[in-house]
Amino acid sequence: MRSYDIVFPSTQGLNPSEEYFFFTLDGEQMKIHLHDYPTIYQYPWLYEAVLYERLGCDSPRGICQILQKLFAEQNVDTSSLQMLEIGAGSGIFAEHLKMTLHIGKIYGLDIHQEAKIAAYRERSGLYSGYYVADLTNLSTEAFAELSQQQFTFVGFASAAGRKNHILVEGIEQAWRFLEPNGWFLCHVGHARPNDPEQEYTHLNDWINRKIEHQQLTLMLKESCFHRYSTNGERIFHDVIVGVKTSSGEAREKLNYE
Ligand SMILES: C[S@@+](CC[C@H](N)C(=O)[O-])C[C@H]1O[C@@H](n2cnc3c(N)ncnc32)[C@H](O)[C@@H]1O
Known part of the structure; x- marks a missing residue:
């Protein structure tokens, strides 16, 4: 699995549908909505890295x-x-x-x-x-x-x-x-x-x-x-x-x- 640079915002009280993260690739930082699946799936294993490794989906x-x-x-x-x-x-x-x-x-x-x-x-x-x-x-x-x-x-x-x-x-x-x-x-x-x-x-x-x-x-x-x-x-x-x-x-x- 690829290792990615993923950062979550410190904003408190977001609804599950408002959650997002920052993702840096080749020196460029992107803000990606946690439920923006078509964007996330474009990067190999990014879905697994964010939802499973970082947010502990079980x-x-x-x-x-x-x-x-x-x-x-x-x-x-x-x-x-x-x-x-x-x-x-x-x-x-x-x-x-x-x-x-x-x-x-x-x-x-x-x-x-x-x-x-x-x-x-x-x-x-x-x-x-x-x-x-x-x-x-x-x-x-x-x-x-x-x-x-x-x-x-x-x-x-x-x-x-x-x-x-x-x-x-x-x-x-x-x-x-x-x-x-x-x-x-x-x-x-x-x-x-x-x-x-x-x-x-x-x-x-x-x-x-x-x-x-x-x-x-x-x-x-x-x-x-x-x-x-x-x-x-x-x-x-x-x-x-x-x-x-x-x-x-x-x-x-x-x-x-
Ligand atoms: C959170 S992902 C779940 C992926 C996987 N089942 C898992 O357990 O990790 C939700 C999926 O539902 C799909 N989805 C959303 N609306 C849909 C619809 N109307 N018809 C079919 N799939 C849909 C999304 O594209 C997304 O891939």
């Missing part, structure tokens, strides 16, 4: 540990699973899924071409395929292609929520590509009081409705350390895992108001 390891226990208890043959990993980025979560759980096939999906390039550059041979598509605005071709894949596992790490992350409409779209009896994994941040951005609340409401309407059988919900903020605060996310029921096929009208 979600891929933590989620895989939780899944490993659950799948063992449920006697899941992980090598037969065909997974759609949404918001896949440069592939760090898929790498853990392969190493720890030996998932048979993983297909990545991300809105940015730069993510696919980074995943194939940093982790060649990991994905069985990688779609570049906006889950909230899929083309007819992408929808048709994803629909015929028969995914038995759909999920994501650190990819839902606020600006530059997948909105609940996109999560609903991915849910449609999951086969009945397939596994669904959701990784969602804790909603903060008075937070102007309500995406985590919307996603939690969406999951609760799936459970109430018996479209999703909840198997596990566990809080897990995600990463440090640039101010050094500990951030936690929930890991939610369930199985899609046969009635989970029913289309539910989205209503967040």
Whole structure:
């Protein structure tokens, strides 16, 4: 892995969506927004250096540990699973899924071409395929292609929520590509009081409705350390895992108001 000169600002009280860092390369300093993924993915291993080495992101390891226990208890043959990993980025979560759980096939999906390039550059041979598509605005071709894949596992790490992350409409779209009896994994941040951005609340409401309407059988919900903020605060996310029921096929009208 490359070593980079990365400095975080001393500004206190930034919202997670406002965080940024300074990055110096060849004597030139750049200010990069922490969620400016297309820019970050252009530099080999920069995503891993900032989020994982400097901010201690532990979600891929933590989620895989939780899944490993659950799948063992449920006697899941992980090598037969065909997974759609949404918001896949440069592939760090898929790498853990392969190493720890030996998932048979993983297909990545991300809105940015730069993510696919980074995943194939940093982790060649990991994905069985990688779609570049906006889950909230899929083309007819992408929808048709994803629909015929028969995914038995759909999920994501650190990819839902606020600006530059997948909105609940996109999560609903991915849910449609999951086969009945397939596994669904959701990784969602804790909603903060008075937070102007309500995406985590919307996603939690969406999951609760799936459970109430018996479209999703909840198997596990566990809080897990995600990463440090640039101010050094500990951030936690929930890991939610369930199985899609046969009635989970029913289309539910989205209503967040
Ligand atoms: C924080 S990164 C997560 C990367 C990786 N899953 C990890 O665990 O480190 C979030 C990813 O979601 C992607 N993303 C955001 N909106 C999206 C959308 N509408 N459709 C597909 N991917 C999206 C971003 O491009 C980014 O690569």
